[in-house]
Amino acid sequence: MKYLIVSAQEEQGCDYTIGCGIDYDVVDCDSDEEAMEAAKRDWFDDDGDGPSARHGYSSDIVSVQVARLVGNCDVAEWTRQTKDEISSEKKSDEEKKELAELERLKSKYNEG
Numbered sequence: 001m002k003y004l005i006v007s008a009q010e011e012q013g014c015d016y017t018i019g020c021g022i023d024y025d026v027v028d029c030d031s032d033e034e035a036m037e038a039a040k041r042d043w044f045d046d047d048g049d050g051p052s053a054r055h056g057y058s059s060d061i062v063s064v065q066v067a068r069l070v071g072n073c074d075v076a077e078w079t080r081q082t083k084d085e086i087s088s089e090k091k092s093d094e095e096k097k098e099l100a101e102l103e104r105l106k107s108k109y110n111e112g
Helices: 032-043 053-054 075-111
Strands: 002-010 022-028 061-070
Touching: 002 032, 022 032, 032 061
Parallel strands: none
Antiparallel strands: 002 022, 002 061
């Protein structure tokens, strides 16, 4: 299974850069526990200098989050499906309007 490890330093901004001070890693692990251990290993480097030295942070890490990734999203397929659904709904709405107009005209000209 794939896991996302997100580490954030105390000060999350530097020089107006969005996402500065946040680091993302994706790891392959067999369990949640193994992923947490991987996050712990990733947090400290081999010399024990800590995350600031390893990731180049300017302040200490205050948050490490681990999330299981459930899969990749097929955005192209989602887009096609959504467009098809919208098109189908529009077509259905248009047909309803046309049928209502047909009934109105039948009623108007059959009564007269």
